[in-house]
Amino acid sequence: MMRRVAIVMLSILPLAVGVSAAQAGDAARGQQVFDTRCVFCHGEGLGHPAWQLLALKKGKDKAEIVGRSDLTPAYIKQVVRNGYIEMPPFRASEISNADLDALADYITHPGAASDAKP
Amino acid sequence: MNSILPKGVSKERFAAATGAMRKVVGDPWVILDENPLIAGYMDTYSAAPESSTAASAAVCPGSVEEVQEIVRIARQYRIPIWSISTGKNFAYGGPAPRTAGQVVLDLRRMNRVIEVNTDLGYAIVEPGVAYVDFYNYMKRHKLPYWIDCAANGMGGVMGNTLDHGVGYTAYGDHLLMQCGMEVVLSDGSLMRTGMGALPNGAASWPVYKYGYGPYIDGLFTQSNFGVVTKIGLWLMPEPPAFRPFMVQLQNEDDLYEVTEKLRPLKINMIIPNAAITVHLLWEASVYTTKHEWKTGSGPLPQRTLRQIAEKFNLGMWNFYAALYGLPEVVEANWQIVESTFRSIKGAKIYREADRKDDPSFNYRVRLMRGEPNLTEFSLMNWVGGGGHINFSPISPASGADAMKQFHMIRKACEKYGFDYIGEFVIGWREQHHILMLMFNRYDADESRRAHDCFAQLINDAAAEGYGEYRTNLHFMDQIAGTYNANDGALLRMQRRIKHALDPAGILSPGKNGIWPLGESPETNS
Numbered sequence: 106m107m108r109r110v111a112i113v114m115l116s117i118l119p120l121a122v123g124v125s126a127a128q129a130g131d132a133a134r135g136q137q138v139f140d141t142r143c144v145f146c147h148g149e150g151l152g153h154p155a156w157q158l159l160a161l162k163k164g165k166d167k168a169e170i171v172g173r174s175d176l177t178p179a180y181i182k183q184v185v186r187n188g189y190i191e192m193p194p195f196r197a198s199e200i201s202n203a204d205l206d207a208l209a210d211y212i213t214h215p216g217a218a219s220d221a222k223p
Numbered sequence: 224m225n226s227i228l229p230k231g232v233s234k235e236r237f238a239a240a241t242g243a244m245r246k247v248v249g250d251p252w253v254i255l256d257e258n259p260l261i262a263g264y265m266d267t268y269s270a271a272p273e274s275s276t277a278a279s280a281a282v283c284p285g286s287v288e289e290v291q292e293i294v295r296i297a298r299q300y301r302i303p304i305w306s307i308s309t310g311k312n313f314a315y316g317g318p319a320p321r322t323a324g325q326v327v328l329d330l331r332r333m334n335r336v337i338e339v340n341t342d343l344g345y346a347i348v349e350p351g352v353a354y355v356d357f358y359n360y361m362k363r364h365k366l367p368y369w370i371d372c373a374a375n376g377m378g379g380v381m382g383n384t385l386d387h388g389v390g391y392t393a394y395g396d397h398l399l400m401q402c403g404m405e406v407v408l409s410d411g412s413l414m415r416t417g418m419g420a421l422p423n424g425a426a427s428w429p430v431y432k433y434g435y436g437p438y439i440d441g442l443f444t445q446s447n448f449g450v451v452t453k454i455g456l457w458l459m460p461e462p463p464a465f466r467p468f469m470v471q472l473q474n475e476d477d478l479y480e481v482t483e484k485l486r487p488l489k490i491n492m493i494i495p496n497a498a499i500t501v502h503l504l505w506e507a508s509v510y511t512t513k514h515e516w517k518t519g520s521g522p523l524p525q526r527t528l529r530q531i532a533e534k535f536n537l538g539m540w541n542f543y544a545a546l547y548g549l550p551e552v553v554e555a556n557w558q559i560v561e562s563t564f565r566s567i568k569g570a571k572i573y574r575e576a577d578r579k580d581d582p583s584f585n586y587r588v589r590l591m592r593g594e595p596n597l598t599e600f601s602l603m604n605w606v607g608g609g610g611h612i613n614f615s616p617i618s619p620a621s622g623a624d625a626m627k628q629f630h631m632i633r634k635a636c637e638k639y640g641f642d643y644i645g646e647f648v649i650g651w652r653e654q655h656h657i658l659m660l661m662f663n664r665y666d667a668d669e670s671r672r673a674h675d676c677f678a679q680l681i682n683d684a685a686a687e688g689y690g691e692y693r694t695n696l697h698f699m700d701q702i703a704g705t706y707n708a709n710d711g712a713l714l715r716m717q718r719r720i721k722h723a724l725d726p727a728g729i730l731s732p733g734k735n736g737i738w739p740l741g742e743s744p745e746t747n748s
C-alpha cells in the first residue's frame with residue numbers, strides 16, 4: 106500500500122484562521138504577510154524593484170519601507186488597496202483587513218514583531 | 224447605487240442578483256463599485272483606460288458549493304461573471320474583466336493545497352494557491368519536490384496554467400504537467416475530467432490525463448466554458464544535481480546561431496528546461512533605468528546599448544538554461560552543452576560561482592529551480608509609469624524565425640518610439656517570443672502609441688504566419704480574428720461549444736474572442 110496522502114486539506118496560511126486583529130502577535134503576523142506579499146519587491150538591494158525605484162526617487166535611506174518613520178498606517182493601507190504607479194493593488198481576498206492592519210503595524214513598528222515572537 | 228452595470232442589465236436586476244449572491248458568500252464578499260475595495264479589480268497596467276474594463280462588482284466565494292450557487296444565480300439573472308484565480312495576470316489584464324460592467328468571480332479565497340502525493344509526485348490545488356504560498360508550503364512540509372513558477376511569483380498555479388503560462392524548470396510547460404480538473408458548468412453542475420469521472424476514480428485522476436472518450440481539459444483553458452475549481456499538476460522531484468548557466472552573446476546576430484545550436488539539445492532533452500534567450504535591456508533593467516542613459520523618449524541607439532552591455536557585463540543576448548539529475552549525468556551532459564555553446568564566436572559561459580552577486584543572474588537561477596520572486600518587475604522601472612503589455616507570438620525553434628521576428632518587432636517598436644525589450648522562451652520544438660512593451664501609463668500619447676504598436680504587431684505577425692499564444696484583454700478579438708483559416712472555422716466552432724455549454728452566455732464573455740451567440744465586441748462596448 107502506498108503512502109498516498111501526504112498532507113490533506115491544510116489551509117495555506119494557517120495563521121489566518123482564528124487570529125483576530127486585536128491579539129498580541131499581530132506584528133509577527135504582519136511580518137509574515139510582508140514576507141510573503143511584499144518582500145520580493147520591497148526587500149533591500151537591486152533585484153528588488155520597489156527598493157530600486159524608491160532609492161532613485163527618494164534616496165537610499167527611504168528605499169526600504171519597513172521602519173520608515175514618515176509612513177503612516179493609513180497611507181500604507183491606502184497604497185496596498187489601490188496600488189501605486191508601478192505597484193499593483195492587493196484585494197481583500199488575498200490580504201484580509203485584519204492582516205492589512207497587522208502589516209501596517211509591522212511596517213511602522215517592525216521592532217514589535219521580534220518582541221512578539223515566541 | 225452602482226455607477227457601472229453589466230451591459231443590458233437593469234439596476235433592479237443587478238441589485239436582486241447581488242443581493243442573492245450576498246446570501247451565499249456573506250456581506251463582505253460581495254464588493255460593489257461604491258466600495259473602495261473594488262480598486263483591487265482594476266487593470267492598472269494596460270494601455271487602454273482603466274474604465275474600459277472596470278468591474279461592476281466582485282464576488283468571492285469560499286467553497287466549490289458557493290461557486291455553484293453563484294453561477295446558478297448569475298444564470299438566473301443573466302449576469303456576466305469573469306473568473307479569476309489569483310488574479311495577477313499582469314501584462315495581460317490583471318484581475319480585470321474583458322469589458323466594463325462584468326462581475327469578477329474572484330476565487331482567491333479558495334486557497335488550499337488539497338493534496339500532495341509524495342510517491343507519485345503530484346498535487347491537487349484550489350484556484351487561489353499563489354506560487355509563493357505553494358513554495359512555502361512545500362518547504363514547510365519538507366517535501367522532496369520542486370514547484371515551477373512564472374517570473375510573476377504573485378501569480379498562481381491554476382490561473383497561470385489555465386492561461387497557458389510558462390515557467391523555467393524542466394516542468395515549465397504548465398499545461399503539459401496538468402492532470403485532472405474539476406469544473407463548475409454554467410448550470411451550476413460539477414464535473415471532473417478524465418479518470419475523475421469514475422465515482423471512485425480519485426486515485427488515477429491526477430496521474431492519467433486522458434480518461435475515456437474525448438480529452439477535454441484543454442477546453443477549459445483560455446476559454447469561458449466553465450469555472451475550474453481544482454486542478455492536478457505533476458511535480459518535479461528535487462534533482463540531486465542542478466547546474467544553471469548563462470551564455471553571453473556579443474552580437475545581436477548571434478541569436479541565429481544560439482537558437483540553431485540549442486534546438487537539438489532541446490529535442491533530445493539534453494537541456495530539459497524552458498531555456499531562454501534574453502535581450503540586453505531586459506536584464507539591464509535590474510541595474511539601471513532608461514533615464515540614466517537618455518533624456519526624452521525614443522529608443523536607445525546601438526551605441527548606448529553597447530555601453531550598457533559593457534557596464535553591466537551583459538551580452539546583447541543572454542542565454543540561460545540548466546541541467547538537472549544525477550551528478551554523473553549532469554557532468555556528461557555539461558560536456559556536450561559547453562562545447563556546443565563554446566563554438567559560438569565570442570560567447571562567454573558563466574556558471575553560478577562566476578556571478579555570485581549578480582541580481583539578474585540570480586533571479587534566473589532561482590526561477591530555474593522554481594523559487595518565486597519578483598525581480599523581473601524591475602522592467603517596470605525602465606521607463607517608469609507602470610505601463611506594460613506583452614506581445615507574445617509563437618514560432619518554430621529556428622534561428623531564421625527568431626531573427627525574422629526580432630527584426631520585425633524591433634522595427635515596429637522603433638516606429639512607435641519604444642525600446643525593444645524581449646526574450647525567447649524555448650520549449651521543446653517551439654519558442655515563445657515575449658516582447659515587454661513598456662510605457663509610461665500616465666502619458667496619454669505614449670499609451671496610445673503602445674496600443675497602436677501592439678495592434679500593428681498583431682497584423683505584421685499574422686502576415687508572416689505567426690500567431691500569439693495568449694494576450695491582453697484589449698487585443699483578444701483582434702488576435703482571435705487572425706486565427707481565421709477556412710472562413711474562421713475554429714472560432715465558429717468555439718462559439719458553438721460556448722452556446723451549447725453556456726447558452727445564457729454568463730461565463731467570462733469575450734475571453735479570447737469567444738462571445739456568446741448574438742454578442743460581439745460591438746454589442747459589449
Ligand SMILES: Cc1cc2nc3c(=O)[nH]c(=O)nc-3n(C[C@H](O)[C@H](O)[C@H](O)COP(=O)(O)OP(=O)(O)OC[C@H]3O[C@@H](n4cnc5c(N)ncnc54)[C@H](O)[C@@H]3O)c2cc1C
Pocket residue numbers: 306307308309310311312313314315317318330350372373374375377378379380381382383384385386387388389390443446449450451452599600602611731734
Ligand atoms: C514582470 C512579469 C513577468 C511575468 N512572467 C511570466 C512568466 O514567467 N510566465 C508566464 O506564464 N507569465 C508571466 N507573466 C504574465 C502573468 O503575470 C502570469 O502568467 C501570471 O501567473 C498570471 O496571473 P495568475 O497566475 O494570477 O492567473 P489569473 O489572473 O488568476 O488567471 C489568468 C486568466 O485565466 C483565466 N482563469 C483563471 N482562473 C480561472 C478559473 N478558475 N476558471 C476559468 N478560467 C480561469 C481567466 O481568464 C484569467 O484572466 C509575467 C508578467 C509580468 C508583468
